[in-house]
Structures are given as C-alpha cells and as structure tokens.
Amino acid sequence: MKKMLFIAFIGxxxxxxxxxxxxxxxxxxxxxxxxxxxxxxxxxxxxxSIGGTTDIDGKYAINxxxxxxxxxxxxxxxxxxxxxxxxxxxxxVIVDQxxxxxxxxxxxxx
Numbered sequence: 813m814k815k816m817l818f819i820a821f822i823g824x825x826x827x828x829x830x831x832x833x834x835x836x837x838x839x840x841x842x843x844x845x846x847x848x849x850x851x852x853x854x855x856x857x858x859x860x861s862i863g864g865t866t867d868i869d870g871k872y873a874i875n876x877x878x879x880x881x882x883x884x885x886x887x888x889x890x891x892x893x894x895x896x897x898x899x900x901x902x903x904x905v906i907v908d909q910x911x912x913x914x915x916x917x918x919x920x921x922x
Contacts, residue, residue: 832878832901840870840885843912850887850911858882858894873904885909 840853849870856863857876863884866872878901886892890911897905 833875834878834899834901835873835875835904836881836883836897836899836907837873837904838871838907838909840866840872840887840909840911842890843910847910850890853885853887853890853911856884858884878903883907885911887911890914 840850840855841847842850849866849868851866851868851870853866853870853872854863855866855872855874857874859882862876863874864872876899878899880896880898882894882896884892884894891914893909893911895907895909897907899905
C-alpha cells in the first residue's frame with residue numbers, strides 16, 4: 813500500500829511541476845546589407861532572463877514556456893525590435909528578423 817501511495821505521489825509531483833515548453837528559433841539579419849547575418853545579436857524574452865545571442869551565422873534557438881511570449885531583438889547600433897508570438901507545447905516557432913540601423917543623434921563635426 814505504501815509503495816502504491818509513493819508511486820502515486822511521485823506521479824502527481826511530476827504532473828504538477830512539469831511545464832510545457834516550446835522553442836523559438838530563427839535568423840537575425842541586417843536590413844541595409846542585403847540580408848547579411850548579424851552574429852552575436854541579443855535575443856531574449858521580455859521580462860525574463862531567458863535568451864541568448866545569435867551564432868556566427870546569425871541563427872538562434874531558445875526554449876521557452878508554452879504560451880504568448882514577447883521576443884526582443886537587439887544589436888549595438890541597430891534599432892531594438894519586439895515581436896509577440898504564441899508557442900504551443902512541443903512546437904518550434906520560426907521567427908526570422910531583419911534589424912535596421914539606428915538613426916540616433918548624429919554629432920556635428922568640430
């Protein structure tokens with residue numbers, strides 16, 4: 813009897829603490845340079861510590877909890893872009909992103 817209760821308890825804990833996950837993957841490229849990849853661009857989920865950087869080919873893949881996620885793309889000298897996507901459990905969502913150069917404040921020549 814104790815063995816059955818223990819097995820039931822372990823199964824219940826597994827059910828309660830398991831969380832559905834999915835994956836967001838894609839490529840980050842430069843809008844002005846004809847789609848050239850942006851290596852080491854930042855890609856993260858807004859409001860969390862989930863994320864990382866793109867590889868040498870501009871590719872990324874991050875595991876995220878299932879549900880609506882706001883993904884943020886940033887790179888030094890480029891505009892930051894946010895996109896909201898819905899991820900289903902076990903699904904991979906492809907989000908390719910073009911980043912344009914930041915048209916920030918220009919300094920005058922002295």
